Amino acid sequence: MTTGALPRRPLRDRVSDRRVFLAVLVVALGALMSLLSPYFLEVGNLLAMTQYGAVIGLLALGVSLVILGGRGGIDLSVGSALSLSGIVMGLLAQNLGLSPWLAALVTVAFGALLGSVNGFMVARLGLPPLIVTLSTLFLYGALAQVLTDGGQLGGFNREGFAALGQSAILGVPAQVLLVLAPAFAVAIWAQNRTAFGRRLHQIGTSDRAAALVGIDVNQLRFRLYCLSGALAALGAVVTNAWLLTARPSAGLGMELQAITIAVLGGIHIFGGRGHLSGVLLALAVVVVLSWGLQLAQVGNSVQTGILGLVLVGAALLNNLLSRRAPG
Amino acid sequence: MTTTTVPSAFAPSARMLVVLRNALLPILLVAEVIFFTVAAPGFLSAANLANVVINSADLALLAAGVTLVVLLAGIDVSVGPMLGVVAWVGATLFVAGTPPPLVVVIALLLGGALGAVNGALVVGGRISPIITTLGTAAIFKTVLFILWDSTDVFAGPVVPALGPARAGGLPLVGLVVLAVFGVLAYVLRHRVFGRRLFAIGNDAEGARLLGVPVGRTAFAAYVLVGVLVGLAALIYVGRVGVVQATAGNELTLPAIAAVVVGGTSILGGEGGVLRTLGGLAFIALLQNGVVLMGVPPLWNGVLVGAAVALAVAFDVLTRRTLDKRIGARK
Numbered sequence: 001m002t003t004g005a006l007p008r009r010p011l012r013d014r015v016s017d018r019r020v021f022l023a024v025l026v027v028a029l030g031a032l033m034s035l036l037s038p039y040f041l042e043v044g045n046l047l048a049m050t051q052y053g054a055v056i057g058l059l060a061l062g063v064s065l066v067i068l069g070g071r072g073g074i075d076l077s078v079g080s081a082l083s084l085s086g087i088v089m090g091l092l093a094q095n096l097g098l099s100p101w102l103a104a105l106v107t108v109a110f111g112a113l114l115g116s117v118n119g120f121m122v123a124r125l126g127l128p129p130l131i132v133t134l135s136t137l138f139l140y141g142a143l144a145q146v147l148t149d150g151g152q153l154g155g156f157n158r159e160g161f162a163a164l165g166q167s168a169i170l171g172v173p174a175q176v177l178l179v180l181a182p183a184f185a186v187a188i189w190a191q192n193r194t195a196f197g198r199r200l201h202q203i204g205t206s207d208r209a210a211a212l213v214g215i216d217v218n219q220l221r222f223r224l225y226c227l228s229g230a231l232a233a234l235g236a237v238v239t240n241a242w243l244l245t246a247r248p249s250a251g252l253g254m255e256l257q258a259i260t261i262a263v264l265g266g267i268h269i270f271g272g273r274g275h276l277s278g279v280l281l282a283l284a285v286v287v288v289l290s291w292g293l294q295l296a297q298v299g300n301s302v303q304t305g306i307l308g309l310v311l312v313g314a315a316l317l318n319n320l321l322s323r324r325a326p327g
Numbered sequence: 328m329t330t331t332t333v334p335s336a337f338a339p340s341a342r343m344l345v346v347l348r349n350a351l352l353p354i355l356l357v358a359e360v361i362f363f364t365v366a367a368p369g370f371l372s373a374a375n376l377a378n379v380v381i382n383s384a385d386l387a388l389l390a391a392g393v394t395l396v397v398l399l400a401g402i403d404v405s406v407g408p409m410l411g412v413v414a415w416v417g418a419t420l421f422v423a424g425t426p427p428p429l430v431v432v433i434a435l436l437l438g439g440a441l442g443a444v445n446g447a448l449v450v451g452g453r454i455s456p457i458i459t460t461l462g463t464a465a466i467f468k469t470v471l472f473i474l475w476d477s478t479d480v481f482a483g484p485v486v487p488a489l490g491p492a493r494a495g496g497l498p499l500v501g502l503v504v505l506a507v508f509g510v511l512a513y514v515l516r517h518r519v520f521g522r523r524l525f526a527i528g529n530d531a532e533g534a535r536l537l538g539v540p541v542g543r544t545a546f547a548a549y550v551l552v553g554v555l556v557g558l559a560a561l562i563y564v565g566r567v568g569v570v571q572a573t574a575g576n577e578l579t580l581p582a583i584a585a586v587v588v589g590g591t592s593i594l595g596g597e598g599g600v601l602r603t604l605g606g607l608a609f610i611a612l613l614q615n616g617v618v619l620m621g622v623p624p625l626w627n628g629v630l631v632g633a634a635v636a637l638a639v640a641f642d643v644l645t646r647r648t649l650d651k652r653i654g655a656r657k
Contacts (some may be wrong), residue, residue, distance in 0.1 A: 014425070015382060074457065099504055121640065126642060126643060126647065127640060127643050128594065128639070131587060131635065132639065134404075134635070135584075135632045135635040135636040135639070136636070138631060138632035138635075139628070139632030141628060142627070142632060143629055145625045145628070146626060146629060208519060256461060256465055259458070260462075263458060267520070269455050269458055270455075301472040302469050302473065304465045305465055305468065308461075308463065308465025308466040308468075310463065310464060312448060312454065312458070312459065312462035312466075315454040315455075315459070316448075316454060316463070319452065319453050
């Protein structure tokens with residue numbers, strides 16, 4: 001999987017690497033957008049662009065890990081988990097008067113709990129991930145509505161908590177520098193350099209083979225779903241610090257964005273193959289794309305469809321490339 | 328892999344499990360009806376039950392379509408938004424004065440064409456059904472949004488049988504639904520196409536080796552889903568009377584829920600449309616009864632989501648025990 005030990009790879013391999021393609025795409029899209037709109041490259045816009053990207057980046061990371069874990073792994077519930085976690089954090093901060101920082105900690109643990117429900121049903125009971133997470137998608141989303149009666153919550157603008165979502169350090173938004181970047185850095189490092197990463201690819205490639213070399217397949221897969229839930233909750237914390245209100249529909253439709261980014265990033269839908277660094281680049285592509293569309297005054301509803309096209313196109317691309325590559 | 332072996336004295340026999348699997352839904356339905364008859368006044372009146380039929384007829388056809396692809400071990404999460412697109416086109420044509428029979432034909436053809444898009448991507452593009460239909464669901468939503476263009480389309484039933492009309496207290500649309508389910512049940516059980524769906528859902532590779540045209544059959548199934556969505560779209564127009572920007576979106580999960588609760592296995596190869604009809608009745612009566620009891624509609628999603636999770640858990644766990652009992656491997 002990792003080719004770091006090899007001194008040289010054939011040029012064709014390197015060019016057909018998904019990450020090269022994505023990097024070129026980011027630059028090309030950026031150039032195109034800045035030609036089309038003089039506002040595109042303004043510092044303020046770059047800020048807002050990455051603030052938005054921080055949240056869906058966390059979700060995409062969680063979904064990618066679950067898909068890499070194989071056996072049909074997918075997490076459709078990330079958007080709803082974000083909504084519900086955000087509401088729980090609102091209840092803690094507003095109704096119980098907890099410090100927002102403490103509430104954030106509890107919220108991440110709560111997110112892991114939401115993920116563990118998926119993990120329990122998928123890894124322990126052996127239920128199909130698609131249906132499990134589809135039902136929790138609706139379950140968590142509906143619970144968020146029920147808990148607030150459809151209203152919204154606040155209480156986050158205390159003890160400097162807003163700084164996490166609204167300030168910038170050296171021109172980089174705090175949530176990118178302090179949350180998104182470390183999360184991806186750790187994940188990419190773990191994927192390429194640790195036993196966790198190797199095991200992840202082993203269970204994603206073959207359950208049987210992984211079990212035979214002594215990996216507790218079910219436990220690892222259970223943890224992946226917990227991780228996905230915790231990352232979604234972290235996304236909720238960042239959203240609350242950014243917008244200072246928790247809405248029960250905050251994560252609506254975000255599963256589509258997260259899965260699109262994962263697939264575009266080259267994560268193979270049947271597991272075991274793909275780089276998290278590719279996911280980071282795909283995140284950049286999607287963020288640049290949706291920001292450009294926003295500037296071009298293309299509304300959210302139309303962006304949804306464009307994202308759908310990107311998802312299907314990326315999946316087709318994955319199939320074409322994997323047909324050519326051996327194995 | 329790590330399933331603990333249950334001491335054989337406590338383990339239910341294979342036959343008992345089969346009986347339990349088949350009897351569970353009828354038992355639940357009876358229990359549900361008894362519960363709501365006691366808890367919600369007016370639940371068991373003819374007028375209310377006719378309302379339930381009229382309000383869930385479009386959903387029933389979507390669920391029938393989803394059943395076909397789930398039997399193939401596929402899925403279609405685009406049926407709701409697809410219905411929205413066809414409903415807009417149908418309502419707009421109808422309002423513009425197109426003859427009703429022509430509107431019906433166009434709706435069925437358009438539905439079939441949209442279904443063919445899914446089929447082509449799944450079969451020809453070899454994209455997994457969930458990714459395909461997640462993508463096309465987003466595309467259909469946007470197509471409807473662009474077509475809608477900030478103007479709601481108001482329309483009545485295209486033909487009386489696709490609206491809330493009743494003959495002697497019986498809702499006509501219920502008869503349409505029964506006819507569709509009857510034909511599908513016959514095709515699934517007695518026609519080559521139906522048997523092929525089961526064969527592919529059980530073991531696609533094995534079916535291919537036996538000479539089943541796997542790709543063509545799967546493609547036809549996705550097209551058929553679209554045709555059923557087309558018919559459902561006209562019923563939707565007749566029921567709601569208006570097509571808005573997000574028409575149909577809310578129907579996707581209940582449609583899948585009806586299939587799963589009905590006991591068609593999400594792993595493919597086992598189930599049928601009549602089970603889906605039972606699952607649909609369970610969900611439709613649940614939503615109706617809960618509203619009559621005065622529970623806020625916000626709770627609907629919680630109830631349906633929980634019902635799906637429990638039904639899948641029951642299905643997979645009993646199926647696995649059964650497979651172990653009879654020594655089958657899957």
